[in-house]
Amino acid sequence: MANNNKLKRADIIFSTYSVDPYDVLDMAMKKGKTDVINELIESGLRGRGGAGFPTGLKWKFMAQENNEEKYIICNADEGEPGTFKDRKLLVDVPRKVISGMAIAGWATNSKKGIIYLRAEYNNLIPALEKEIEVFNKYASKFDLDFSVNIYSGAGAYVCGEETALIESMEGKRGEPRNKPPFPIQSGYLGKPTLVNNVETFAAASMVCRYGAKKYESYGTSDQHGSKLFSLSGDSPKEGVHELELGMKISDFVEEYGDGDTKAVQIGGVAGFCIPRKEFDQTIIGEGNTTGGATMIFNSTRSMYNVIHNYLDFFAEESCGQCTPCRVGTQQLLKGVEAVKAGNKPESYLDDLVKLSKTMKLTSKCGLGQSVTNSFSSIVKNFREEMIY
Amino acid sequence: MTKIEQLVNDLTGKYGKERKSLMPILQGIVKEKRYVDNTDMVHIARALDISAADVYGVASFYSFIENNEMGKYVIRICKSITCEMKGKHKILKALEEELRIKLGETTHNKRFTLLETNCLGLCDVGPAMLINEEPYTKLTPEKVHEILVDYRNEVK
């Protein structure tokens, strides 16, 4: 299979190694809390939910919070179109995810773990509950005071944003909060709350298993370790692939494209759309998002349809709380339709790009801020397709 | 006590009467009858001692908490990018023909409601849809037919 050795495969999270993840928890607990957190810092692991915040640091801040009631939340709201790696983790290796949560709970003195699972994944609940029962047995064997519960979402992409997620858990509309305060200081019910992505917890467990040195040796100077890529679109190899960060898009396309690739969307719809002429210069994981959704488009695809589909998504999923995003997403959608229909001149596209940049500056959360990424890159690189 | 009062009562018994119980209560009602109408919301509001407008504000925010009457089986077909590329339109057409309803409608016998939704996290095996909580993948018009036959015959 690995006929392309320019593409660095990593076999960490999905390797069927013989150590039970709960024994990794045991190993971690024998090391001492500060050591484990330092190891995580050394490993260079960054959050896999998109924002890329250093995980070890986050855990360190959480450990410093003095409070009897602290929460560890596993963000399984995975709603970005094109992303499905968290589902695969929860189906194939839930034990690695839960062990990562338990290590976080132990290392930061937090007793309550919650998996925020999107409603679309409700069919995974029975299997996850079984796994939690297994965990509970280990926890009592290790004398670890940490519980894991599942909280079901209700169909809102923006609830993947950590403060919107917390609002929703408190029984409110999923509208992002102002930051600061950050969840670590004041999160769920006003208590210190650590939110990490599903993959981040699994990766943290891997760092404990292999040690920071080995983990850090994967990837680039900027991004360490392995990364799961959700690959879909015009590819004969759709699915989740575990790769080292830092490969060129041209290598990626050579391995996974269908021979006729015109553009690659990296980092999901909130990320960038890279045209063929830039495949050689673009490195996945450097200066672009780390969410890991990759969609491949071949030359039969209309990029107008692609951006129209994205904008429809953003306009629908905007929580409506702030004007630039609520109105901006709708205006961008109407705007591209008007240009396509010939009701607006070509130059109107430039006004729309400006609008999207204003949204980046003035929107409250990542949803409104990131629309310009795909919008500008598609309008710039596929301008004719927007018009004719 | 009406049926819905009884249900709200059971749910508050299970999840408590605090504000944070609101979502699990709404979800519990959806599980039981697939949607939450305005009367249900008044009962929830009373039980939690918050305003009905507040309950409505929350319920209407979430796409899996429907306000309109739904059929026994709610079909949600993914309309996001990869599924669209893989022929979601053909699947939607097959569903509409098979059920003789348009998108957004419920069959006369109140068995099926047809809706669209955003990405289901099944992009590599699209086109995809959910029927209630059950996912169906790699759909073709033929497959849609077979699935619906099973539901009609309650094999499912």
Ligand SMILES: Cc1cc2nc3c(=O)[nH]c(=O)nc-3n(C[C@H](O)[C@H](O)[C@H](O)COP(=O)(O)O)c2cc1C
């Ligand atoms: C609109 C929006 C949607 C998001 N959706 C998710 C999501 O589905 N899963 C996730 O882990 N993080 C999501 N995030 C990022 C979270 O806010 C947060 O940064 C992340 O859960 C932190 O975990 P990490 O440090 O492990 O990445 C989203 C952010 C925004 C702005």
Ligand code: SF4
């Ligand atoms: S940017 Fe959009 S999604 Fe985010 S808070 Fe503002 S309106 Fe809501």
Ligand code: FES
């Ligand atoms: S695009 Fe349809 S499941 Fe993701």
